[in-house]
Amino acid sequence: MSILPILTLGSTGRYVQLLQMGLDGLALNYNGFAIDGVLDIRTRDALLNFKDRFDLPHVGVVDSVTWKILIENVKAVQKLLNSNGYHSGYPDGWFGPTTTAAVKKFQTDNQLYPSGIVDPRTRQRLFNPHPKDHYEYLPSSNALRSLNPHVASMATRFLELTRANQLDVHIYAAFRSWDEEDRLFAQGRWTPGNIVTNARGGDSYHNWGLAFDAAPYENGMISNDVEKFKRMGQLGLQVGLEWGGNFKSIVDYPHFQFTFGLNTWDLLNGVRPPA
Incomplete structure (x- = not known):
């Protein structure tokens, strides 16, 4: 070449x-x-x-x-x-x-x-035509059990730490279906609304049970206090999660993930996290 x-x-x-x-x-x-x-x-x-x-x-x-x-x-x-x-x-x-x-x-x-x-x-x-799991067809879920077991364990520790620090944090999105991800990708592009993601269905860690969204609550509603989101983010980092507040493209304060060092193309190609 x-x-x-x-x-x-x-x-x-x-x-x-x-x-x-x-x-x-x-x-x-x-x-x-x-x-x-x-x-x-x-x-x-x-x-x-x-x-x-x-x-x-x-x-x-x-x-x-x-x-x-x-x-x-x-x-x-x-x-x-x-x-x-x-x-x-x-x-x-x-x-x-x-x-x-x-x-x-x-x-x-x-x-x-x-x-x-x-x-x-x-x-x-093309790369993994016969997957043993079927992430592509799973429904969205807010339950921790929809996450990879290790990520679910980290999420539990994260919630315990936020409560110990007087934050009322709730996880409001865990596994996200590929179809829902496609709808979010379309938003702001060819459907009404603002752009909220650069990931198509299958190209988000939410679509593999390796990410969740959380927020601090006040009086039963999501807080508007950015400082509380930042405190929450720092607590997530303490348990070993990656925090979307540090992302370079779309900053995403509610987002947390643990990827096992894999990118989404690895996952689509058939590579899986260790058991």
Whole structure:
């Protein structure tokens, strides 16, 4: 492979377009950037989302490591499509028209919407076609038992700690169905309301029982006191949870998660947390 250029905000040209095609094809175009060969703010933000997924430095620069991970992920898709009889061309790591057409054919054959992008449901069908568990079809639940047992245990310790610190905290969302996640993703994009998530169904830790939402209450209602949310967040960090108040893209004060070091593509690909 030839040496690929370093790209930054404002870069233009063919390699920016190739970057955009890769991000779009891997279902990371959550903010509607145009595939026009211009690394604008929307493209940069989608790039940052991709880099956060792989724990890369949160800077809007496409360096050799970023190129390597992006190209490897596209190659993995191309190789699986080819091995399943869907001609995506030579696995070169570029998400071009042939790969898009192969994804559409795969989606049509698997009763999925033929978008041509590897959205979470498409990824699971391709990488883990026969999962032993069926997270995709589970209903939403606010019960702690809907969470991974280790995460549920952490949530219990978290609630005990908040009460010891004179906070009346309640968990109001635990497992979230993939269909509900899709509805939330649509909000502010093609349905009314404000944007509340950048995750499609299957691409949120809520969809795997590894996250929950909590809030401090006052007089039976969710508090408007940001400082109480911040105190709650610090207590969650004390028990080992990640807190959405520290997120870089959409700051999410109610959100807590424990991921076992897995990203959602790992989960869609069939990797599971330890028992």
